[in-house]
Amino acid sequence: MDLKLQPYHFQKSKISSIALLYADEDPAQVYYEETTLRVFQESGNYILEVYLPSIPKSQIQLHKTGDELNIRIGNHRRNLVLPQALAALQPVGAKMETDYLRIQFAAEASIPEAA
Secondary structure, eight states: OOOOOOHHHHHHHHHHHHHHHHTTSOTTSOOOOOOOEEEEEETTEEEEEEEOTTOOGGGEEEEEETTEEEEEETTEEEEEEOOHHHHTSEEEEEEEETTEEEEEEEOGGGSOOOO
């Protein structure tokens, strides 16, 4: 049996699928505008906010190695290369606010001692 690719038929099928998927909408439009990462300074410390909608804090694990922050949720993992302003700092706390995980960073000298 000799199989030959038929590019025209494939393209026609692909175009039909796109037309069904987007109907009267422009497939090049922006569908998602939420800011997924934000870094800002607050009360002398830096804050990294990561957009994690509908994720309970109990399922999130954080680990910083060098200039990378590893975020693990269940068996999903994402490594973020931290901006230079955060790479030299240590995470000192994290909390969920609305759909954002707020991670506070501070210099090691300003990290409070455990009681």
